[in-house]
Amino acid sequence: MRVLFNIAFLAFFIIQIELNLSTFQRQIFREEKWPQTVYKELSFKVDSKLECAALCEVESKSCVGIIWIDSVCYLTDPMSQFSEISSPQTKDQSMYINQEIISSILSVFLHLIDPIVNHWMARVYASIPTTSMFDCNVECATDFNCQLYVKEGSLCHLGNGTFFNSSIQIKEIPTEGVYVDTGFTIEAGPMVFLNDSSSTWMHHIYYSSICDLRERCELWCFLERSPCQFMVYTGSICYLGSTEQESQMVNNSSMAPTQKVWLTKKGIENTNYEIAFERNIYSTNYAPFIIKSYNADDFLQSCDFFCAFQTEPACHFFFLTGGICYLGNMDGTHPSIENSASLETIHIHLPVSNASLLEFYSIPMHHHTWRIRMHTQIITNSTIGACALRCLIMDLQKECSLFVYDESICYLGATSHYEYAQTIDDIFNVYIAKSLALYLQRYFKSRLTSDWASQMYKKVVLYYPTPQNADECLLRCHFDDGPCHSFVVHENECYLGDPFVNSSLFFGTENALIMEKNTQLYLSHGGSKGDGDEKTSSIFEGCNGQCNHSLLDLPYPLRAMGYAYGEDSIFVCGGTSDVNGGEQDKCYQWRFKVFPRAWIPLPAMMNNQMMFPMLYHQGKLYAAGGRSSGSTIGNMRFLDLNSTSWTNGGAYEYTGFYAHCGILYQDRIYTFGGSRNSLLFSSAVQGYDIWPVVLYQEMEAWFLTYFLLRAEKVIWASIPIRCTPSIQTQM
Known part of the structure; x- marks a missing residue:
């Protein structure tokens, strides 16, 4: 009785399958693929594929398809892999697949038809010939790697979130759209x-x-x-x-x-940030400008992204250290989150770096005027803003307060730096830090006068409006090689002047505020540093200025030498050097108004000479005493700059001195203190009268004075001059 019931039940399902045969659709599976989909081979004979399909329905929901071969019924799940039968087989087979189950499985795929989906082809790892959308559905459903499928003509494209070919170009979405599994985003x-x-x-x-x-x-x-x-x-x-x-x-x-x-x-x-950043700029000056930080462990280029992404305020640069991206803004108006001063590799964001130009004035200047002030040059093809940012933040051997950018080289310099340079007459825009104008203002005093036009030698049309025009005029005066010692701003014009000339180029009778330079120049050269000698030269302007390395280095390290200033020149003679054979007899001249600037050799001294004061007067250099090969020099020696050798002058009234100080006052040289030998120091003050040597050279003579300057009753003690006897000093 039970056997009859089972036969009747199976017959009913066969009838149902015949009525719903459209539920199953035929799909060809390759010989190496279909055996892996078989999870059961029925052990009894099955007369037809309809009976096999009915048995699939009776089996369970795990049966998705069937393969019927010569009365053998195979139950399959093409979305899984099994090893019930060997693979590969000898030929391809047709599998009848339940469309409802496949459709249910593919229902998690989102259908995208939006034009913005234009890079789907970059995710395609295989393209298979197919005849219908269902075939394409099955190809994706039965491929474990597939998370995306597209039917395009006779091809079915399969893709996933892991595969990505960035070189694939944009391709319009097909009419059928793109089907993507929501799990795609986890892989991608x-x-x-x-x-x-x-x-x-x-x-x-x-x-x-x-x-x-x-x-x-x-x-x-x-x-x-x-x-x-x-x-x-x-x-x-x-x-x-x-x-x-x-x-x-x-x-x-x-x-x-x-x-x-x-x-x-x-x-x-996959974003190319190479053209957006200028890299490998070393700095310890970034701390005041750090505005934000991010963890950078996850992305290869996350620092580049975070800097490019940052606005309000913009990111001008970044650096990466310890897995953290630090972003910087040079405006100086935002509180810093960092106080470190360690050396870091800075990356400048080029699209916004031009904002750094707001910290500079741009002034046209002749090549010979600006080039000698440049101490660093960097070959670059980035932007003028990056050059400005280098000047503001980069670690350099010398300060940077101005720069020039000529589209291939970034020149960085300082107003107090001078060095040799080839001179041409090209004019460049020089970008000068606005802070420099504030610094230079202390060297000028204002005076209201109607008698200003007579000292003006040049007129320049100003670029910047009020009140910046005053700073522009000041900077033009400072960098002019006139030389400029005064200036007047009149509307949009800048007049540059020299009070020591009487010019008739300009006329003006109205009152004007004239700014006049009121500085003194102090110089220092060489000296002792640690266990060796120095060759750097420095310049110090004004009692409120700052001392910086500013001139071209001396030809070799020196100390205990004589030096003097006169006729827009600096003179350095004698001394001793730890790298050039000890005591020296060579002399050099630095001429401020002759280009190219360099240390120019002068006639050598009569013999090696060190620890002596040297002074300039009316075309002559005077060297008073000093030491030479362990002996004390007992007379004055002088060099006429128009001659080729030094000459002996008058002898000291007493034994010569060394390590003493000297000054020039009204055609007379005074020396103070010093030593006659290594054991005895002196408190003597001696004077040397300079007579018109062409007519009265024989009258040059030393005299000893203790308390008075000539007949004028000026107490020596009231003169603020101090010298340490054992160390050479010059004033």
């Missing part, structure tokens, strides 16, 4: 939440559209060519963003800045 990403409550994301949105699902928004981002670097989903609108583009569609005032921003790893890592 995953997306990382950016914990930033600012509205920075609004500045980089390039696409927005109404969207019903966050998953759909994510898929748009992964399958778009920009590349999409981040997405924002508000619940009804999807925004896609990239630092390579500026937003033209998001109104900052109407959008809440607290939206969640999700980053895509591949979008960031």
Whole structure:
């Protein structure tokens, strides 16, 4: 009785299968693939594929398809892999697949028909000939790697979130659209939440559209060519963003800045930031400008992205240390979050670096005027803004207060630096730090006068408006090789003057505020440093100035030498050197108004000479005493700069001195203190009368004075001069 019931039940299912045969659809499986889909081979004979299909329905929901071969029924699940029968077989087989089950499995795929999905082809790892959409569905459903499929003509393209070929170009979405598994985003990403409550994301949105699902928004981002670097989903609108583009569609005032921003790893890592940043700039001066930091462990180029992504305030540079990206802004108006001073490799963001130009005045200047002030040159093809940022933040051997950029070389320099340079008459725009104008103002005093035009030798039309025109005129005066000692600003014109000339170039009788330079020049050269001698030269302007290395180095390290200033020149003679054979007899001249500037050799001294004062007077250099090969020199020696050798002058009234000080006052040289030998120091003050040597050379003579200057009753003690006897000093 039970056997009859089973026969009747099976007959009923066969009838049902015949009535619903359209539920199963035939699909050809390759000889190496179909055996892996078989999870059961029925042990009894099955007369037809209809009976085999009925047995599949009776079996369980795990049966998705059947293969019937010569009365043998195989039950299959093409979305799994088994080893019930050997593989491969000898030929391909037809599998009848339950379309309802396949459709149910593929229901998790989202159907995308949006034009923004234009880079789907970059995710395709295989293309298989097919005849229908169902065939394509089955190809994807039965391929364990498939998370995306597209039917295009006679081809079925299969893809996933792991495979990515960035070289594939944009391709329009086919008419049937793209079907993508929602698990695609996990393989392609995953997306990382950016914990930033600012509205920075609004500045980089390039696409927005109404969207019903966050998953759909994510898929748009992964399958778009920009590349999409981040997405924002508000619940009804999807925004896609990239630092390579500026937003033209998001109104900052109407959008809440607290939206969640999700980053895509591949979008960031596949962006070419090479042309957006200038790299390998070493600095310890960044601390006052650090405004924000991010963890950089996850992305290869996350620091580049975070800097390009940052706005309000903009990111001018970044550096990476200890897995943390530090972003910097040079405006100086934002509190710093960092106080470290360690040396770091800075990367300048070129698109915004031109903001650094706001810290500089731009003034046209002749090549010979600016080139000698440049101490560093860097070959670069970036931007003028990057050159400005280098001047502001880069670690250099000397300070940077001005720069020149000629589209291939960035020149960095300082107003107090002078060195040899080839001179041509090309004019360049020199960018001078605005802080330098504030510094130079202390050297000028103002005076209201109507008698100003007679000392003006040049008129320049000013570029900057009031009140910046006064700073521009000051800088033009400072860098002019007139030389300029005064200036007047009249409307948009700058007059440069020299009070020691009587000019008839300009006329003016109205009162004007004239700015006049009121500085003194102090110089220092060489000296002892540690266990060796120095060859650097320094200049010090004004009692409130600062001392900087500023001239071209001496030909070799020196100390205990004589030096003097006169006729726009510096003179250095004698001394001793730890690298050039001990005591020296050589002399050099530095001429400020002759180009190219260099240390020019003068006639050598009569013999080696050190620890002596040297002074300039009316075309002559005077060297008073000193030491030579262990002996004390007992007379004055002088050099007429128009001659080729030194001459002996008058002898000391007493034994000669060394390590003493000297000054020139009204045609008379005074020396103070010093030593006659290594044991005895002196408190003597001696004077040397300089007579018109051409007519009365024989009258040059030393005299000894203790308390009075000539007949004028000036107490010596009231003169603020101090010398340490054992160390040479010159004034």
